[in-house]
Amino acid sequence: MSTKSWPMWEVFVRTSRGLSHVHAGSLHAADATMALRHARDLYTRRNEGSSVWVVPSETVVASDPDSKGGFFESSQGKSYRHATYYDKSEGVPHL
Secondary structure, eight states: OOGSSSSSSEEEEEEEETTTEEEEEEEOOOHHHHHHHHHHHHTTTTTTTTTEEEGGGGGGOOOGGHHHHHOOTTTTTOOOGGGSSOOOOOTTOOO
């Protein structure tokens, strides 16, 4: 298998426990094991990572930035979804 036919992988690195994984970049690799090893070598050279995820790029599903309005504005006009919409009940001490 030539390197030109290797699939693209997305790399996510977590710098320390308790933090979220953050997208670090992309790389080509023949399989998941190779992708993980290359990701470690490329994106955690200075011991800045505690965990690495690799995901085949073809499996990533993303929203279209050009459709931002229709995709993210669906909650407008639905203030009942927020706690501030409701009045505090009298006689209920835990609310």
